[in-house]
Amino acid sequence: MSSIFSKIIAGEIPSYKVAEDDSFFAFLDINPLKKGHTLVIPKKEVDYIFDIDDMQLAEMVVFAKKVAKSIEKVIPCKRIAMTVIGLEVPHAHIHLIPLDEINDVNFAKPKLQFDRSEFNEIAIKILDMFNSL
């Protein structure tokens, strides 16, 4: 059985893509804590991030760095937070969250809602920036 995120990579489930290379994929979190909240995932499905082999994990962080640089050029914020939770979806992922105050990374607070066109607009801007870096 493949994870919901593997189905996203395969294009079987839609997502708001913000970045991709041969090994990794990034897309907007559908229940964002902040505008531009993004998930970075490996294309090779592994549940727990600390089961990813060393080289792949290092490459994932470098990929996430480029995604973060793209987000911060598009979404005004102090910096981008990088967090890992992983209690909900068993496919390793890094959360990248535009950060202005500590409560922006409070996963217990109510999530924001955007309509499809708003998600699309944010994703296209970040994807364009990613492709230009």
Ligand code: AMP
């Ligand atoms: P966690 O596993 O606790 O890090 O949480 C999983 C995250 O994935 C949550 O923030 C969800 O909003 C997000 N999520 C789950 N399904 C989707 C989806 N189909 N598209 C985008 N984000 C998703």
